Amino acid sequence: MIFLDPGGNDIQKLKQTFFIQDVASFYQYCGNFPEEIKINEKVPGKSCMTVTAWDMSSYYKKYDSKPKDSLLIDLVDYEKGVFQVRPYSSKQFRSDRLRRRALYLALATQMDPLSQDKKFCSAGLEKQLLRVLFSMDPKFLKDVDIFSVTDFLESLQEWTVVGCEAGGVQMLPAWKSESGPFVRASSRRVIKGELGSLNEIFQDIELSFDAQEFKSILYTVMASDKYKLETVFFLLFGGQGELFKDKKQHEVFYGNLREMLFAICEDLKTKESLLISRLREQCVDVKMSLVGVLRYLEDQEVGLEDLPSEILNQIVELDQFCNDALRHFSIRNEPLELKFIRDLRVALKVVEPQLALLEEEIYSQISIY
Structure with missing residues (x-):
């Protein structure tokens, strides 16, 4: 295979040695497994494998990549095995x-x-x-x-x-x-049982929100009587821990959750602008309604592939709006830019009617899908 950088230049091919457990998963669906394996008989877990690799770390620096950003690989020439890399932001992902x-x-x-x-x-x-x-x-x-x-x-x-x-x-x-x-x-989707941060656990169990959105939701839920915490958790997580791989992952999740809740309680001791809290609540309302729509589709056994493309695009746009807005609101001790506040107030005037139309379309016409 040949990998080209965004400028069309060859990326150097290397032979690198890794611990087997660090790279074996990349070959799980390949017909041929690398043969250059060195077994450590005293400590089998330290056995190594030498594979072909391309060092792309410099491109992350070159394009000022942020955490969670990645590189997208485009197929240029199928017969010759030529690929080209380009930046791919976590936001776009x-x-x-x-x-x-x-x-x-x-x-x-x-x-x-x-x-x-x-x-x-x-x-x-x-x-x-x-x-x-x-x-x-x-x-x-x-x-x-x-x-x-x-x-x-x-x-x-x-x-x-x-x-x-x-x-x-x-x-x-x-x-x-x-x-x-x-x-x-087996090729079934397997929960790996991640035991790291809330974000890593959320990604592992494929939730429709990330840790920053979750934190913003909790700020609103704990600061007002509009939502009941139990109802919110049931909507977000659906059930009594069935999402998690095992008891250990469940415990790590609740450990992380306790830390977040303690931090939120401390933050809530400091008063916040009424305008900011109301804007956050409006964005949380949109997110909770969107999660409710997705849960409803799951309950009705309607897949995303069954939806018309315009409906799917509406869901994607609303999801992206929530992620962008709630990410800002998750950092409560930093003042928000006036431009963001002004733009958000305008955006909500468009988003809220759009959400209402989406809900009407989904809840009243679900049978046709």
Whole structure:
């Protein structure tokens, strides 16, 4: 493979050695596993693997990347294996999240009738993916800038990734994977059990909000009688801990939550401008309504791929608005810029009617989807 920087220059190819557990996951869906492995018999956990790598750290610095920003890899020449990297902000990644999810669901739906297709089920993973992508309605592809093979495979519910004894990897319907010379590897979305920050846990269990939005929501909930904390938690997390991988992750979450709540209680001892608190509350109202819409769609078993593109785009735009606004409101001890306040007040005059129309469309016409 050849990787080019944004200017079209080759990025140097290196041979680097890593601990096996640090890089093995990158090869879980590959037909060939790296052969340069050095086993540490005394401490197996320190066994190493030498792989081909490209050092792209300089490009993060060059483009002033912020935490959570990344690089997007574009396919330039399929036959020659040429790719080009470009900056990809965390803001854009989040904005594209719902569109990616809708695409993955649409791809999975497109694969349903292929479970009986012997030619499809005997092909390799690469050909299977290409066939499904080229059979899609272009409208599902035009608004999606990023496709992750790993994320797509882990989102599948009725298909499994298997490795054949003869070599190579392919997708098979789960009910077919028990027979034949296969080494089974489940492709279901697996919660890893992250035990780090609230943001890392939220990403692991795929919630529709991040830690900054959550903190802003708590500021509003704890400072007014409008919302009940129990009701808010039920809407956001839905149930009694079923989202978490295990008891340990549940405990770490509540440990982080307690720390956040103590900090919020301290912050609330300091009075805040009534204008700011009202604006935050309006933004929280929008976010809670949007979460309610998404929960309702899940309860009705309506996937994002079932929604008209204009409805999906409205959801994406509202989600991005909430993330941008609530991120500012999560830092209570720093004054907000007057321009942000002025722009937000104008934006809310557009967003609130837009949300009302979306709710009417979803709740009154759900049956047609």
